[in-house]
Amino acid sequence: MYNRSMLEYFVTYLLIIANVIVFMLIRSDKLDADDLGVSYHLVYNRKQYYRIFTAAFTHVEPMHLLMNMVSLYNVGTFVESLFGHWRMLVIYFGSLVLGKLLALAIRHNNSDDYTVSIGASGAICGILGASMLFILYALGINGVRYLLRPAVSLIMVSMLPGVDGTSHFSCMAAGMAIACLFIYL
DSSP: OOOHHHHHTHHHHHHHHHHHHHHHHHHTTSSOGGGTOBOHIIIIISOOTTHHHHGGGOOOSHHHHHHHHHHHHHHHHHHHHHHOHHHHHHHHHHHHHHHHHHHHHHHHHTTOTTOOBOSSHHHHHHHHHHHHHHHHHHHGGGGHHHHHHHHHHHHHHHTSTTOOHHHHHHHHHHHHHHHHHHHHO
């Protein structure tokens, strides 16, 4: 017997499992979180482009991991049911890469070259942006009422100290752009 939910949302579950495994490796000192985070200096000056991906699977604190994985489960299963498995992967990783590159460029212009960012929240904001765009597409102006709570939550979280709000919003915009391509093309 198999669990239909596991197969139906296997991309979301695999992303959650990958994040938990990396967290466990960091906590057991098998991986160093400092080697995985992303900053303008490390990506552009040192050409460590892999950090755009590794940072998205890096969590140091249990609450950081828990909050991101609950968000990934809630938004990921919804987006995976709307767009399908492979498009969900494209939205997740596409918004991660495009959004992080945009955020790094913005921070560079603000002389914040050495700020290191970690966590899956940027990519999660990308899939949140895709879901928001789909709701607006499907429901039109009536869909706005469904978007108020997630929008306010995102704004509040992004303004907290130590949170990379620039990545949140740039990844959300990238997710919306990718979803727009899937919806309209």
